[in-house]
Amino acid sequence: MKIAIPVENKSMETTVCQSFGRTPYFLIYNTELKDGLFIENDAATSQGGAGVKAAQIVVDSDVNALLTPRCGENAAEVIMAAGIKIYKTVNDSIMDNIDAFNKGNLFVLTDIHAGFHNHAGK
Amino acid sequence: MKIAVLSGKGGTGKTLASVNLAAAAGRSTYIDCDVEEPNGHLFFKPGDIKYERITIKIPFVDDRLCNGCRKCVDFCVFNALAYVNGRLKVFDDICHSCGGCVLFCPEKALSEKEKDVGQIQKGVSENVTVITGILNTGEASGIPIIKKLLNDADKALEPVFIDCPPGSACIAMESIKDADYCILIAEPTLFGVHNLNMVYELVRLFDKPHGVVLNKCLEGENPAEKFCMEKGIKIIGRIPFDSELGILNSNALIAARKDKKYRDMFSSLLQIVTKEAQNETVINP
Numbered sequence: 001m002k003i004a005i006p007v008e009n010k011s012m013e014t015t016v017c018q019s020f021g022r023t024p025y026f027l028i029y030n031t032e033l034k035d036g037l038f039i040e041n042d043a044a045t046s047q048g049g050a051g052v053k054a055a056q057i058v059v060d061s062d063v064n065a066l067l068t069p070r071c072g073e074n075a076a077e078v079i080m081a082a083g084i085k086i087y088k089t090v091n092d093s094i095m096d097n098i099d100a101f102n103k104g105n106l107f108v109l110t111d112i113h114a115g116f117h118n119h120a121g122k
Numbered sequence: 123m124k125i126a127v128l129s130g131k132g133g134t135g136k137t138l139a140s141v142n143l144a145a146a147a148g149r150s151t152y153i154d155c156d157v158e159e160p161n162g163h164l165f166f167k168p169g170d171i172k173y174e175r176i177t178i179k180i181p182f183v184d185d186r187l188c189n190g191c192r193k194c195v196d197f198c199v200f201n202a203l204a205y206v207n208g209r210l211k212v213f214d215d216i217c218h219s220c221g222g223c224v225l226f227c228p229e230k231a232l233s234e235k236e237k238d239v240g241q242i243q244k245g246v247s248e249n250v251t252v253i254t255g256i257l258n259t260g261e262a263s264g265i266p267i268i269k270k271l272l273n274d275a276d277k278a279l280e281p282v283f284i285d286c287p288p289g290s291a292c293i294a295m296e297s298i299k300d301a302d303y304c305i306l307i308a309e310p311t312l313f314g315v316h317n318l319n320m321v322y323e324l325v326r327l328f329d330k331p332h333g334v335v336l337n338k339c340l341e342g343e344n345p346a347e348k349f350c351m352e353k354g355i356k357i358i359g360r361i362p363f364d365s366e367l368g369i370l371n372s373n374a375l376i377a378a379r380k381d382k383k384y385r386d387m388f389s390s391l392l393q394i395v396t397k398e399a400q401n402e403t404v405i406n407p
Contacts (some may be wrong), residue, residue: 049201049216056195056204074213081206 001031002063003101004084005094006054009061010038020068020075021050028061031102042084051075051115059084067097067106072115123399124275126301128286128294128324130317132159135308135337135361138371139388140285141165142378143395146388149249151278153271155297157240157255157264158387164374168245168252176255176267177236178219183210187231194223194232215262240267242274248379251279268296275300281396290324298325303399304332305358308346310339315349322355331402333358335391358398359391 006023008014017023023043029036040089043053051071057079058066065085079086087106089097100106127140141162144152154160181194181203188210194284195203195210202216214237224232240257253274255267264287277284286297298304303323308318318334325332335357336346340363342397350357361367367384369378377384 043201046201047199049198049213051201052204052216053201054215056201056206059204059206074216077213078204078206078211081209081211083207 001065002061003029003031003065003067003098004058004061004063005029005043005067005089005097007038007094008018012036012094013077014094014096016069016089016094018069020071021052021054023054026054026058026061028063029098030097049074052078055079065101067101068109071109073112074115076109076112123280123303123331124282124284124301125303125305125395125399126284126286126298126330127307128290128298128321129288129307130290130320131313132288132308134288134308134314134317135335136288137162137285138305138337138361138377139335139391140283141376142384142388143392144198144250144270144281144283145248145376146385146392147250147281147283148352149279151251151253151275151280151282152285153275153278153282154254154285155264155268155271155293156285157267157271158287159294160249160256160285163243163245163252163254165376166245166250166252167374168243168247168248169253171243171245172272174242174244174270175238176242176270177241178266179221180214180217180219180237180329181212181223181232182235183212184233185209187229189229191227191228191230193228197222197226207242218263219266240264242267242271253278260261262365264293265296265392266400268293272297281392290320294321294324295328298330300327301330301401303328303395305395306332306334306355307337308334308350310344310346310363312345315345318346318349324354327339331399332356333395335359335361335397337361338363356398358394360388374386 005027006017007027027040043050051074055075061081067087069089086109088109127136133153144150154162202213239261243254255271257264287293339360378388
């Protein structure tokens with residue numbers, strides 16, 4: 001399984017980013033090979049529509065699941081159209097979330113918000 | 123002559139001033155550009171209303187022609203397009219109607235379709251033509267409606283009074299673009315000064331002749347008045363904090379039509395504005 005997680009930095013010690021659309025990086029992690037790579041999120045600096053563009057990046061990374069604290073409705077529409085499942089992260093730790101995913105302990109993200117449109121409260 | 127009435131926030135008295143100025147002017151045009159919550163019509167209660175739909179153009183994809191090259195997705199700086207699972211998705215709410223994707227599509231798979239964003243209502247109240255822009259709930263931008271309102275203003279009976287949206291953002295800029303004179307309405311508080319400064323900076327940026335009307339004036343110190351003195355901004359009128367005026371206005375009545383006292387007040391304000399605007403045209407034609 002390949003999963004995507006929005007992360008603050010390019011290291012496994014970094015934390016999960018609270019924003020999906022404007023996260024600086026995505027970790028693309030292969031759970032079988034236990035190996036990941038970090039990709040830049042070009043959408044982070046866009047004026048608008050960051051969620052859609054970030055979702056396109058995730059879709060193009062060919063993952064099976066997205067682990068994120070939250071997700072806006074436009075981004076979710078793109079992700080779900082690609083058949084990618086969205087799970088809610090349990091805490092800030094990358095490894096905790098990967099472990100929880102592997103054990104099947106993560107819940108599907110249901111509270112898809114209407115989008116913060118540059119007004120995200122951190 | 124087109125006179126725009128603006129302020130840094132809502133509730134300062136833009137509608138009070140523009141409605142009463144238009145009423146005092148007699149034969150004139152009142153345009154409500156506060157398309158997110160137009161309320162001038164509540165005072166004028168215009169009759170003989172004509173409706174006009176306002177639409178914008180958004181892309182529409184023919185899936186049979188789209189080959190997934192993604193030129194449109196890469197082109198769109200607003201990120202209104204995504205290509206997923208062999209299909210192009212268009213996000214109407216994000217689209218800014220630039221039309222670029224349609225031009226760039228090498229397969230001619232994209233065309234444009236009309237999308238309703240609001241309407242314009244045009245009616246008559248005594249001898250004032252009342253034109254109201256109304257943005258549909260949930261729509262992101264009132265600009266297309268304001269553009270249409272002000273395009274029509276060129277043919278309107280002058281003087282034209284433009285009741286602007288609050289603040290100094292794009293929609294306020296669009297509303298004052300063609301104005302000959304801007305009236306800034308200010309409240310006598312520190313908060314009022316902050317908001318006045320926002321629109322003051324805006325009219326200076328647009329190089330518009332302008333003057334301030336101090337609203338809700340009380341006895342004692344007026345921070346907005348002090349600000350005008352310091353900056354050398356002309357004060358062209360004062361509206362008292364007066365319960366009689368407040369009651370008329372709260373009952374959606376036009377004070378200038380109900381009471382000679384207020385008619386005289388707004389008529390003299392109109393005279394000053396007219397003179398100021400004409401002076402400006404002589405000095406800076």
